[in-house]
Amino acid sequence: MADCSGRRAILAYMYKTDKGDWMLYNRQVELNGGRQQTIYFFSRGAPKSGKPAELPTGYTVRVAENTGLPFLKKA
Secondary structure, eight states, rough: OOTTSSSOOOOEEEETTTEEEEEEEEEEEOOOOOOOEEEEEEEESSOOOOOOOOOOOTTTEEEEEHHHHOEEOOO
């Protein structure tokens, strides 16, 4: 999907659990060696930092048995 400027619109990935509706976000972090890495996380509300994200290719969503919280797992 593209908006009027020709840029592709990001559709955030949503996941529903017994604990509520979760949206997938990502953000860039700098590791100790100076390398940049993208991390993905679920949040029910708007986080302090991060952008809504699509489900990354090659990953599935699982729910932790002990907490009921969603997380990403390589397929």
